Structures are given as C-alpha cells and as structure tokens.
Amino acid sequence: MAVDFLGAFGVGSGVDSKSLVESLVAAERAPTESRLNTKISQSETQISAYGTVLSALELLETAFDDLNDASDFESFTSTVSGGLTAAGTSSFSATTTSDAASGSYEVSVTSLAERDRWFSSGYDATTSILNDGNDFTLTFSMADGSTQTVSITGSTPSGVVSAINAADIGISASLIDTGADTSRYKISMVGSLGEDNAFTMTDDIAGGTTGITLAQSTTAADSSFTVDGVAVTRSTNTVDDLLDGVTLNLLSAPSASTGSLSIEVSTDDVEAKIRMLVETYNTIHTAFDALTDLDSSEELGGSLNGDNTFRTIKNQVRDMFTNMSSTPGSNLSYLSDIGIEMTRYGTLEIDEEELADALASNYSDVKTMLSADTENQTQSGDASRGIAGDALFTLRYLMDTDGPIRTRTDMATTRIADYEADLADLELRMEQVYQRYLKQFTAMETIVDQMNSTRDFLEQQIDALPFNNKNN
Numbered sequence: 001m002a003v004d005f006l007g008a009f010g011v012g013s014g015v016d017s018k019s020l021v022e023s024l025v026a027a028e029r030a031p032t033e034s035r036l037n038t039k040i041s042q043s044e045t046q047i048s049a050y051g052t053v054l055s056a057l058e059l060l061e062t063a064f065d066d067l068n069d070a071s072d073f074e075s076f077t078s079t080v081s082g083g084l085t086a087a088g089t090s091s092f093s094a095t096t097t098s099d100a101a102s103g104s105y106e107v108s109v110t111s112l113a114e115r116d117r118w119f120s121s122g123y124d125a126t127t128s129i130l131n132d133g134n135d136f137t138l139t140f141s142m143a144d145g146s147t148q149t150v151s152i153t154g155s156t157p158s159g160v161v162s163a164i165n166a167a168d169i170g171i172s173a174s175l176i177d178t179g180a181d182t183s184r185y186k187i188s189m190v191g192s193l194g195e196d197n198a199f200t201m202t203d204d205i206a207g208g209t210t211g212i213t214l215a216q217s218t219t220a221a222d223s224s225f226t227v228d229g230v231a232v233t234r235s236t237n238t239v240d241d242l243l244d245g246v247t248l249n250l251l252s253a254p255s256a257s258t259g260s261l262s263i264e265v266s267t268d269d270v271e272a273k274i275r276m277l278v279e280t281y282n283t284i285h286t287a288f289d290a291l292t293d294l295d296s297s298e299e300l301g302g303s304l305n306g307d308n309t310f311r312t313i314k315n316q317v318r319d320m321f322t323n324m325s326s327t328p329g330s331n332l333s334y335l336s337d338i339g340i341e342m343t344r345y346g347t348l349e350i351d352e353e354e355l356a357d358a359l360a361s362n363y364s365d366v367k368t369m370l371s372a373d374t375e376n377q378t379q380s381g382d383a384s385r386g387i388a389g390d391a392l393f394t395l396r397y398l399m400d401t402d403g404p405i406r407t408r409t410d411m412a413t414t415r416i417a418d419y420e421a422d423l424a425d426l427e428l429r430m431e432q433v434y435q436r437y438l439k440q441f442t443a444m445e446t447i448v449d450q451m452n453s454t455r456d457f458l459e460q461q462i463d464a465l466p467f468n469n470k471n472n
Contacts, residue, residue, distance in 0.1 A: 021398055021437040029430045033423065040419045043412040049291055049303040050409050053313065054399060056284040060317065061395045063280040066273045068388040069375050073367040074098035075269040076245070083107060091254040092225075092261075099121035100245030100263050106228050108258040109250050113237045116191040116198050119176070122183025126158040130212065133204040138212075140169060143198040143220070157187050160212065164189065171199060187195040187212065194235025195222045223250050226258075242363020267453040270366070274355070278340060278348045281321060285347055288314050299346040309404050316398070320391040321348060326384040329365025332358060335387065338366060 059257075066072055075155040083091045087404040095348065130136070133155050140148045148169040152160055157175060164173035191197045198220035207212035221234045237250040259261050291310065294302035304310040322342060324333050332338060339354030345397060358366055367373065372386035379393055409466045 016436050018438070021434060024437055025430050025434045029426065033425055036419045036426070039234055040416050043416045043419070044204070045300065045303045046412045047409050048306075049300045050310075050405050050412075052287060052300060053292065053304075053310065054405050056287055057313075057317075057395050057399055057405075059280050060284060060320075061392060061399070063273070063277040064320075064388045064391045064395070067277065067370045068377065068386075068392060070242070070367060070371050070373050071098045071375060072273070073270055073363075073371060074100075075266045076100040076102070077266040078246070079262045079264070081260045081262075082257050083109065083254045084257060085252050085254050091250070091259060093249045093251060094261055094263075095247045095249070096263060097245045097403055099246075100243070102265055103263050105243070105261045105263075106226075106258050107248070107261050108226045109253050110226070112225040113193040113235055114218050114221040114252055115193050116216065116220040117218040117433050118158075118189045118201065118216050120187035121213045121215075122178065122180065123185045123187075124182060127156045128185075129159070130155045130210050131156070132209045134206070134209075136205045137205075138164070141200045141202070143196050148364065157185055160187055162224050163279050170197065174323050178341060179322075189214070193220070193234075193237065196218050196235060223251060243401070265363065267363060268471075271359055272357070274338070274340070275350065278350055281317075282347045284317065288317075289346075294355060309408055313398060313404065316394055318342075318346070320394065322344070324388075325369040325387045326390055327367040327368055327386045329362065331362050332365040332369050337369075338362075343408045363384060390449075 030295055070125040075098065078094040079092055080090055085091055092107055128456050130152075135151065135153050135155065138150045138152060138160070140150070142148065148167065150163050150167045151162050151170070153163065154160075161175055164171060170192050172190050174190075176188050178184055178186060189201065191199050198228045201212075201214060203212055222235050223237050223239075224231070224233050226232065228243065232239075233244075238247060239250065240247040242248065243263075246261075248261075288310075290296045290298040290301050291304040292302065292307075296302055321335055321340065336342075337354075338349035338358035340348055341351060343349055368386070370386050370388045372384055372389055374385070374389070377383065377385050377389045379396060383389075383391060398405055400406065
C-alpha cells in the first residue's frame with residue numbers, strides 16, 4: 001500500500017488524501033461486495049435447507065423399509081400350556097422366527113439330553129504332585145471309537161486342567177474347591193451333550209504313585225420327546241431343526257401331562273412399524289412447513305419458500321401416503337383403508353378402530369398392499385412394488401447422486417465458488433482503483449505544493465521591493 005509522503009511532511013493541500021482514497025474505494029466496493037456476500041449466504045442457506053430435506057427423507061426411507069418385505073410381516077408368538085413338572089414349572093418353552101408358520105402341536109418331554117461328567121478323588125492343593133512329578137499322558141476314548149491323547153507336563157491337578165482345556169478336544173476341565181479340610185480339590189471333566197459324546201479316560205501314571213482316579217456322576221444321553229405323538233431324539237436340549245422357524249427349549253421332564261404349543265401370527269410388530277411411519281411423516285411435515293414459512297422462527301425458516309424443486313418433493317412425499325397401492329389386496333387399497341388418514345392440516349392421524357380391524361381381519365391384505373408379498377424387491381425398472389416399495393423407489397431417486405436434491409446442492413456449491421472468485425476479482429480491481437486514485441491525489445498534492453512554493457517566492461519578492469508599504 002502506498003504512503004501519503006507529502007501529507008506526512010505537512011506539505012501540499014493539507015487534505016488526508018490516503019484516508020479520502022480509502023473511503024472512495026470502500027464506497028465503490030460496497031455495493032458489489034454486499035451483493036456477492038448476500039448471494040453466497042443465500043446459497044449456503046439453500047445447501048443447509050436441502051441437507052435438512054435429505055435427512056428427513058432418510059428417516060422416511062428407514063420407516064418404509066421396515067414394511068417393504070413380506071418377512072417384515074411374519075412375526076409370530078408362541079404360547080405353551082400344560083406339560084408341567086411336579087414342581088409346577090413348564091417342561092419346555094419355544095421361540096419363533098419369521099420362518100415359522102401358524103399351527104398347534106402336542107409336545108411331551110420324556111428325558112433331557114445329558115453329558116458325561118467325571119470327578120477325580122480329592123487333592124489337598126491345586127499344586128499337589130502327581131506321578132512323582134514326572135510327565136504323563138491321558139487317553140480319552142470317545143463313543144465313536146476314536147481316541148484323544150493329552151500330554152501332561154505340569155504334573156499337578158492345576159496342570160491337568162490347563163492341558164485338557166488347551167487340547168480343545170470337546171472336554172472341559174475345571175478344579176472344584178469342595179471346602180473340605182482334606183482332599184479339598186477335585187478335577188472335573190465334562191463332555192458335550194448327547195450320547196455320541198460319551199467318553200472314558202485312562203492314564204499311564206506309574207503304579208504306586210499319586211495318580212488320577214475318576215468316578216462318573218452323570219452319563220451322556222440324548223434328549224427324548226414326542227411331537228404330535230411322533231417320538232424324537234436329539235443330542236441337545238435346544239432343538240431348532242424340527243419345526244420351521246421354531247426353536248424348542250427342553251427344560252425338564254414333566255410329571256405326566258403333555259404340553260401344547262401354539263404358534264400364531266403377531267400383528268404387534270407391524271402395528272408399531274405403521275405407527276412409526278405415521279409419526280415420521282408428521283415430523284417431516286412439520287420440518288417441511290417450516291422451510292416454506294417466512295414467519296417461522298426456525299433457523300432455516302422460509303429458506304425454501306417459492307422453491308419449485310422443493311414443492312415437487314413435498315408433493316411426492318404426500319403422494320406416498322395418499323396414492324393407491326400398486327398391489328392392492330382384496331379389500332384394502334389405500335392407507336386410508338387401514339385408518340391412516342390425512343387431516344386438513346396436512347398431517348396424518350390414525351383411526352384406531354379401523355387399524356385394529358384391518359390387522360385383525362385383513363392382515364394378509366395389509367401385507368400385500370404394503371410389501372407386494374415380495375422379498376428384497378428390485379429397485380430397478382418398472383414394477384409393482386406395493387406402497388412401501390414404490391415409496392422407497394421414489395425416495396431413492398430423490399436422494400440419488402444425480403437426483404434433484406444433490407443437483408440443487410451441487411449447483412449452489414458451484415455458485416458459491418463463482419461468487420467467491422468474483423469477490424477475489426473485485427479485490428484486485430479495487431486495489432487497482434486505489435492505486436489510481438492515490439496516484440491522482442498525489443499528483444494533485446504535488447501541483448498544490450508547487451503552487452504554494454511559487455506563492456511563497458512571490459511573497460518574498462514583493463516583500464523585498466523598495467517603498468513597500470510594509471517598510472513604511
């Protein structure tokens with residue numbers, strides 16, 4: 001930046017030309033700079049507003065996605081009655097998945113699956129010496145005729161337990177503290193459930209030395225039960241390969257009675273999802289209204305007022321809830337048919353009686369109308385996808401990288417870059433204007449200074465003339 005040297009030395013016109021130039025340049029810059037900054041702010045606001053729109057549509061996508069597949073409607077509950085033990089507790093329970101089917105079954109538990117359990121005689125300490133401290137080998141003979149050997153290098157009860165567990169042969173070992181005054185610690189060896197997992201153990205500990213003596217407390221066995229009178233055995237008490245989508249948990253053998261298992265469709269999950277869909281739409285409706293309301297106190301209130309793209313998006317979202325399903329059921333075609341109605345305020349409300357009746361009497365139609373009875377429906381090409389599938393198709397188009405939302409925000413980002421470039425160009429032009437003005441004012445100051453010098457010279461000459469009045 002140039003310096004006003006003439007003014008600094010008190011010569012020239014006496015005007016602060018540097019400040020005057022800065023004021024002139026600032027006045028010339030202000031209108032264009034203000035206009036560009038306003039446009040940048042408007043574009044940034046538009047980007048933020050469409051970011052709000054995008055977030056809202058993502059919430060709606062999640063809500064519709066929960067009702068898009070046929071499996072979303074296949075929630076079952078299981079009810080067990082009877083089959084009680086002598087203590088009055090259930091002899092079995094059941095859990096279901098979406099693969100289940102409605103039905104009733106008679107179940108009677110005869111016996112539970114068990115595992116081999118062996119316990120050693122007691123040792124005074126976990127570090128008691130076995131086999132006079134020499135290494136030895138344990139040989140496990142399995143029910144299928146195979147054998148497993150485990151080498152014991154830490155010849156103590158604790159060393160035996162560690163070696164068996166490290167061998168990973170399907171047998172777990174532990175030390176049990178009985179609390180007795182002597183022979184306090186016992187080695188426990190436990191196999192897996194089922195008759196095929198029975199085992200015995202031998203060792204090669206030298207005679208006459210401290211070894212391992214085992215006693216069996218339980219014997220490996222399969223579970224035994226009947227379903228609708230058909231005898232069934234399994235090597236486990238958790239049976240998930242008998243009834244599709246049903247896991248039977250055998251708890252204990254009953255005293256006498258046979259239990260009943262009833263599998264029924266549950267509408268509770270679907271009802272909760274429908275309520276969440278309505279709640280999500282109403283939340284979005286409120287947010288969208290604020291974006292077009294010039295009187296809104298929200299930060300982005302009114303920022304998309306008059307925006308045609310946003311108006312189109314808003315209408316498309318509304319249509320998702322008012323249009324007829326592309327896969328109507330026999331009795332249900334619209335969301336209003338199940339009690340989801342649009343109010344005059346643009347929000348949704350639920351007619352509780354209609355919704356309850358639809359779920360109880362026309363559940364199959366609800367499923368068809370929303371999901372098209374499809375699973376993992378393609379989002380490519382033309383198809384009848386049901387209300388949820390059609391909504392997802394539209395939402396994913398709107399949110400796509402080349403959809404209207406991304407297009408508008410990309411355009412706004414580009415405009416911001418252009419405006420910022422214009423501001424940089426403006427700054428360069430203003431610097432040139434500044435230098436030009438300063439040069440002109442400096443030239444003026446030089447001329448004024450020269451004129452002042454001439455005036456001073458003439459005054460001196462006049463003062464030196466003889467008979468000057470000043471001399472009288």
